[in-house]
Amino acid sequence: MPRTLTDGIEWIQGCIPRPGLTTDYVADPPDWYEPEREVHTCQNAYLVTGERTLLFDTLSPANREHVLEELDVALDGRDLDYLVVSHPEAPHAGNAFAILERHPEATLVAPAHGNEHELYHLGDAEQVAPGDTIDLGGREVEFLQPLFLDHAMHIWMRETTTGTFFPVDWLGFPHMDGECLTVVEELDHEVTVDQLLAFHGRVFFWYQYADVQKTNGVVEELADRYASDVVAPAHGLPITADAGAFIERMTAIVEHVSERGRLDVFG
Ligand SMILES: [Zn+2]
Numbered sequence: 638m639p640r641t642l643t644d645g646i647e648w649i650q651g652c653i654p655r656p657g658l659t660t661d662y663v664a665d666p667p668d669w670y671e672p673e674r675e676v677h678t679c680q681n682a683y684l685v686t687g688e689r690t691l692l693f694d695t696l697s698p699a700n701r702e703h704v705l706e707e708l709d710v711a712l713d714g715r716d717l718d719y720l721v722v723s724h725p726e727a728p729h730a731g732n733a734f735a736i737l738e739r740h741p742e743a744t745l746v747a748p749a750h751g752n753e754h755e756l757y758h759l760g761d762a763e764q765v766a767p768g769d770t771i772d773l774g775g776r777e778v779e780f781l782q783p784l785f786l787d788h789a790m791h792i793w794m795r796e797t798t799t800g801t802f803f804p805v806d807w808l809g810f811p812h813m814d815g816e817c818l819t820v821v822e823e824l825d826h827e828v829t830v831d832q833l834l835a836f837h838g839r840v841f842f843w844y845q846y847a848d849v850q851k852t853n854g855v856v857e858e859l860a861d862r863y864a865s866d867v868v869a870p871a872h873g874l875p876i877t878a879d880a881g882a883f884i885e886r887m888t889a890i891v892e893h894v895s896e897r898g899r900l901d902v903f904g
């Protein structure tokens with residue numbers, strides 16, 4: 638079942654158990670790992686509902702039936718008006734056409750950046766650039782310049798009524814079985830730098846080439862800007878309290894990856 642994250646925003650999660658990771662962690666447990674638990678990575682999609690509805694991301698093809706069913710529950714009989722894909726990668730866009738087949742009334746929305754739309758069959762999509770908004774009736778989403786990304790054709794989003802920030806791949810981290818559809822605030826442990834590193838050390842390996850001071854200046858700025866937002870990442874558990882302090886932890890990640898390079902454990 639989807640979970641209501643905040644007023645008008647439903648959270649759809651697809652978990653992927655990682656037996657390989659679990660084996661590594663049993664042998665050499667990091668500070669956040671609890672014995673006898675299985676490690677999950679996840680993909681999240683979010684349905685924003687005003688007078689009109691908007692789905693942000695699609696989960697991967699392996700989760701196709703799951704996302705179609707969950708979306709039906711979240712829509713609760715309403716039409717889907719917009720399907721936004723943050724970037725053309727399987728966990729984010731892999732079910733776009735299956736969802737459009739089920740909901741032919743929906744408008745496909747893709748990032749305007751780049752000229753590879755035909756390559757990804759997104760040529761007919763409505764394109765959005767940073768600063769563009771979609772009025773959902775009593776609720777609005779704004780598209781943002783993505784600052785930490787893994788693919789050039791990419792967009793971040795924010796729902797301005799509740800103040801919910803969707804940073805896509807940034808701020809992801811693995812969780813353990815039993816913690817699915819749980820928000821950070823409800824966990825019985827902190828999400829440590831090590832736990833964040835397990836994800837960012839691989840996906841954001843370009844931090845090793847980044848200017849640490851400059852990059853962390855941007856992290857601090859984002860921590861300030863979204864300090865009281867709900868943060869809804871694509872591969873982590875949402876942050877519903879004290880987002881500023883959480884985001885600030887990312888400065889340690891930038892330093893770590895810059896000093897020690899790419900992390901290869903996240904297979
Ligand atoms: Zn991703």
Ligand SMILES: [Zn+2]
Binds near residue numbers: 678814
């Ligand atoms: Zn899970």
